[in-house]
Each structure stands twice: as C-alpha cells, then as structure tokens.
Amino acid sequence: MSETPVPIPSGSVPAGTPAWSSADAARWTEAGPASWTRPVWSVPTLLITVIWAIAVEPVPRCSDAAPCGPDWSSMVQVGLAVGLLHWLARLPELTLVAAPALAAMVAWGELPGADPMSRAANLAVIAALLFGWAAARERLAARSRQQRLAGQAAGVRHRLPEPVGPLTRGGLPLAAGLVLGAVAAGAVVSGLNGIRAYEHHAARAKHIAAKVTGRGEETVRVRTDDGRPLTVGALYPEDYSLGSTVTVLEDDSWRRLAAEPYDAFGPQLLVLAAGLPALSLLTVGVLARRRAGALRRAPVPVLRALTLTDHEGRNWVYAADDTAGRTPLFTCRCSVPLPDSDKKANRTGHDDDGGNEEELPFVETRLHEAVVFGAPYDSGELVLVTTDRAGHPITLHSGGPVRIPRTGRKPLLGSPATTDTGSDSPRPR
Template identity: 55%
Template sequence: MTQTSAPISVGPAFESVPAWLSADAAAWAGARPGWWARPLWSVLALLASVAAAIGLEPMAVCSEAAPCGPDWVGMVQFGLAVGMPYWFARLPELALVAAPVLAVIVAWEELPATGWASRSANLAVIAALGLGWAAARARLAARRRQRDLVRQAGAAAVGHGWVKSTGAAPGRGRRGLVPIAVGALLCAVAVGAVVLGLRGVGEDERQAARATRTEAVVTGRTDMTLKVRTHDGRRLTVDALFPEDYRLESTVVVLEDGPWRRLAAEPYDAFDRQLAALAAGLPGLSLLTTGLLARRRAAALRRGEVPALRVLKRWDRKGRSWVYAADDTAGRRPLFSCVCLPVSTGAGEHGKAGGVDDLDDVDEADDVDTADVCTVDGRVPFPAAGLREAVMVGAPYEGGELAFVMTGGGAEASVVDCTVGPVRVP
C-alpha cells in the first residue's frame, strides 16, 4: 500500500500506517446499497399503504356477540406501525425484526376482513413492509462489505492501544449509557402501564361474572351515555363508548352489580393504559436499541482489532467533520461526515480526557448547530475550510464509530477526536 508523502507527527507508531487512496475509497463508496434501499422509499410506501388501510377498514359495531373490549394485539400492531418509519430510517437492525412481526399481525388480523378494497390495502401494507425489510437487510449487508474493504486497505491494530499511545483513551466506557438508562426507564413505564391495564380488565371480568343481566330498551343517547328503560319500568343512564352504534328502541343488555353497571357489549376499556404504554414504549425501545448499538460499537473501537488508515479531514462551519481520501488534496469528493469531539490535547501522562464523556450520548445527531464542536480548549484547532492529515482508527460505515489522531498545532502535540454520533454517508 502506498504511504502518504508527508507523514504526520504523532509518533513513530504511525509511520507505517497506509493511506486510504481514492481507488480504495471509490470501491468503499461503491459498496453502498442501491437507490431502492434508501429509507425514503420504504417510509413513503408504508405511510401511504397504512393510510389507505385505515381509511378502507370496515367499522366494527359493538354487540354482545362481539364486544368492544381492549385490543392488545391491535395496540402492538398500531405501535409497530408508528415506530416503523423511524426504524426504517435510523435503526435497520430493529426494523429487521419488527417488520416481519407487523406483517404477520396484519396478515392474521386484517386480511380476513370483508371487502376486497380493505384486503388489497392490507396486502399493500405487507408489500411495503417487505420492501423495508429488504432495504434494511441490504443496508446492513453494505455495512459489512464496507468494513471488509476498509480492513483490506488498512493495517490491523488494537484501536485502544493506537489512540492511547497519544495520551488518551476514547470514551472511558460511558458511550451509550444515557440512552440505555432512559430507554430502560421508559420501557419499565410501558410494562407498568400494560400491567395496570390487564389488572383493570381482570377486575372488570370478575365483576361482570357476578353481575345480573338486565335487558333494556334504548330511549335516548348523548355523546357518552345511553338512556335505557328496563322491562320492570326503571330508567337508567349507562356509560357508552360508542352510543351512535345503538339505535333508538333497540334492545341492549345491561350488567348490574349494586351501583356498578355497564353495557354487556362494552367491557372495561384500557385505552388510556394502552396509550401510555405506546407513548413510553416506542421511544424507550428506540433509545435502548440505539444505546446498546453505540456501546457495542464503541467497545469494539476501544478493545477490538480495528484498521487504521491515513485520510484527510476538515471541519465545516457547523462543526461537522468531513473525511476525504488521502490523495484528494483538493477536497473534491467527501466520503462521509460525522460529529466529533476531542478526547485529548497533548501527549503523555498530562493528556487531558474530556469532551466525549460529556457528550457521549449524541447517538442520532444529524445537525449540531455549533461553530466550535471540534475544539481544543474552547477554540477551533485548524481552519474550518482547510484539509488536515489524520489517522482514522476504525472502519467507517453508516452508523459506525471512529477515532481520528492528528497534530494539534505543535511539533509534539496531538489531538484525538472520537465520534459522538453515527457516521453519515452523503
């Protein structure tokens, strides 16, 4: 492998690091998935098909034979449909598992519904989920191809040792802990809401088993109640979730147990508990997955055998780092971008670790609107528009974790930058 013509002054350990040349970088860029695997197409297809399926779904009428009880499978189906667009875009690992689950639920619950229009819309939902699953798998396969190409182009070395040789250790093991903690807390809240909902359903079923069945005639209705007259002449007001489903002068069954009463066709509704479970569970699951992935990738960067390559690097005015091939001195073709923070300034035992530990949980950051994100001691170390040689430690791919070692303005000073967000391919 051809070496860079001007080795950077970060110590003798880096003198043999090969350069990431344009030919190798072009092969790496060409390993990206095809245009059809872009998350945009999967998201648009899913949103359009789900909207059509909801609009064409036949309305169910509450009756004693088919009571309108809490629909737990429907809650899972709705939650997966809401979370799937984000998972298609940002978490293909989670989409790879969730998409087949949602497809099975749709096929089992919705396809038997009457009407060709509704059935066709739900088939379109399953097709959109299939497209999203195939796109997620293609993106993950492209990541593996890109990692393999970088390993072939670079020299294998222990990433933690390479960066530690400059006087810093990236991350100190805290990467991903905040989203893991918040995600676990939200998931616990979701589980608690489900438990409370199931407890309410159980109490309602026990009370209904003890209640007396009374037939009554509907004499009037409001937005939330029915006015009925029993056969013995009593006039009652009963809560109703769907009063419009009951025609005047129709007969309904009322369950009574002392002061407690409800319609036999409308068991306890756990909608508020289900809504709380979805509101906490969806972001909780996403954060937990994001944190676990970030922690695993950062641990591999600190302890695993990772490649090292010489590249060119620059900062834009918003503090985002852009990486170029080592021989692209004109900076014409950026390979990828990422948000970095320094973890050391200087070398040896006086190297000061910081930055990443304070902001080590910006796992899904796309735009950090700060002019001095990549700073050393509160200042931009190099001109934002200028290219700077650096050693890239780690394999770049969409969502990956990297470290960069470069000179920091003095003959012996060095800066180690670590990503605080996933790599983004332009």
C-alpha cells in the first residue's frame, strides 16, 4: 500500500476538521483495555471453575423427608453461568449485572453447609466471577477513555452529513429478542401450571405406603400393604433400593411418588434455551439503537483518517498520516444508507431480498481519505465519509459494532477471485 491515498473532495470535509495524527492515534490505542481483560482469560476461568463446582457437588437422594422438585434457583444459576460465557466476551454491560448476581446466589445458596471440596470449588467460581466483573469494568472504562481522547483529538463537532437514512440499527435483534422472550415467558407459565396441577392432585390424593419390588429405567414397581402391585413413574429409580418403603400418592388414576413431586425440567430447559438468547438480543438491540441514535441527536467529533475495504467486506481505518497502512486502528462493517424511508432496509444492514439491495463500492484495497463522524471506541457506532473507486464521495454507516483488531492482524487483501479491476460499478453486498 505504497500508493498515494485516493483524495476526498474538499467539499465533503466539514470546516475545521483536523487530521487524526499517528501520535494521537497511538494514545487512543494505548487507552484501550489491558491485555488481562481479554475474554480468552475470563471465559475459560469461569468455565473451568463452574465445571469443577458441578462435578464435586453432592447429589441429594430423593426421599419422603426430602422430596425432589423443581429447583428454580439452580435454573437461574445455570442460566447466568451459561450466559456469562457469552457476555464476558461480547456484552460487558450485562456482565456488570449478571456476575455479581450469580456470585451472591452462589455465596448464599451453595457455601452454607458445603463440604470442604465443594466449598473450595464454589469459592473458585466466585473468584472467577469477580475477575470477569473487573475485566468487564475495565473494558467499559477503556471505551470512555477512547471516546474522550478521540473527542480531544477532534476538537470540533459537526452533525452527520446527508443522507442520514432511517434509524434501523438494532431493530432486528429487538424483534427477535421479544419473540424469544415471549417463548420463555410461556415456558415459565407452563412450569407453574404443572406445579399447581400437581399440588391440586396431591391435596386430594391418598397416601399409600408401599414396598419397592423392582425398578425400571423410569419406573418403580411397588406392592402396597393390601397386596396391590403398582408401577409408578420415577425420574431417579436408582434412589429406591429393593425392599425399601416409599409413599405413593394416588388420586383415582393419577399416581406419583411422594419423594418426586412434579419436575419442571422441560419448561425450565425451554426457559434457558429461549430466555438467554432473548436477553442477549434485547441488550444488543437496545445498545445498538441507543448508540446509533446518539450520532443523530447532536453534533459529534469529526476526524480525517484513511480507510480501505478488504475482501471480507470490512472497512479498516488508519491514522491520516499512515499512508503505508502499517497500523490499523479499528475495523467495522459499513453500509450505504438509503435516504428514502419507503425503501426496505434490513435491520442489521444486510439485504431483505434481491429486489431492494443496499450497495457498497466494490472491494478496494487502496487507501482512501475519509472523515470519521463520531468518537470511535470498541463496540461503538460511527459514520464514514469517503470515496468510491471513481473518487466520488459516499457516506457509510457502521452496520455492526466497531472492533479493535488484535495486535498483528491485517486486512485480507490477497483474494484476486473477488477483485474486479476492470469495473468501477458498485457491487451489491
């Protein structure tokens, strides 16, 4: 990339817009999150400690004195632990809430009365949660630092250039999250209805003492005191030894072991399967919509920089004086906004169908001058004004969050199969 960057017409550059120098960009990069906050440390730490805690936790046996039943607290703990494996990597905002909540539930629900090995494992889980919370807090603090430094480097603020286009960011995640949230809510209602139905039968049922005579895969065969043989469903038939006495609840044709009330495992599993993605999608949608809306509400910092589009469709941004493209600052996927609100645009910046496609300039691995609207930071939103292959000004909106590339990562520039040097026409994305 030793060629001179494609210039941007002066009329597309707001008055007083400064160049983002390599020195200012280096300070911006140094203000990023520390290496210890990377998910590669916090996610495996939590995963290992949770597996350890589950492996050493004693499994109580079902009995009339201590019947098994739906455990909503454990379901919430499992859900938060599974969710945090994703939120630690992508949603530090949720981590700040979920990690302390799970740590408190483990401290109050698992530590009292635990044996030494289980206590050590649960303390390790709490330590991993605190480490993940600290990492998430540092990542959010780094975003604030980068926003501040970018604003100081800019010094001036301007409103977004036309066409701004409709505010569509976050719409699809919000819609999907609401649908999945409704499914999760329905699963909760189903589980509660099952519990109420069991309590209704149990209140009317006769309590019959019986002796265990045999066990199946999911049943227990018993003989009552009056000599009747019965087969009763059991989730844990191995808990009942042959010859032991159990209590059978009988309400007409309805029978159940008193040691095993209604188990809402199915509805609880559906709650986790739908509720966790729903919570993640709703958070992503709200954050994306809020960040995209913030660009439109007031003037934002503007900086001159350099950009190129690689063969993966990503825009890479460099300091204005880094004409060799040695040090990429951040990357994002961008799309051209459609000014007419009646034109259908996908909520995430992709096409709905082949008839109404958003278009991007064809992949151009040459550096172009650009103007960055908005203070960039990891997971932020921004607008780029740059040029196409013919040198005409275009406005690009981030179709996804800004990402800071790992050290040493470079744009993919060596895919000749996707390069068309003989055409200046735009390519549909």
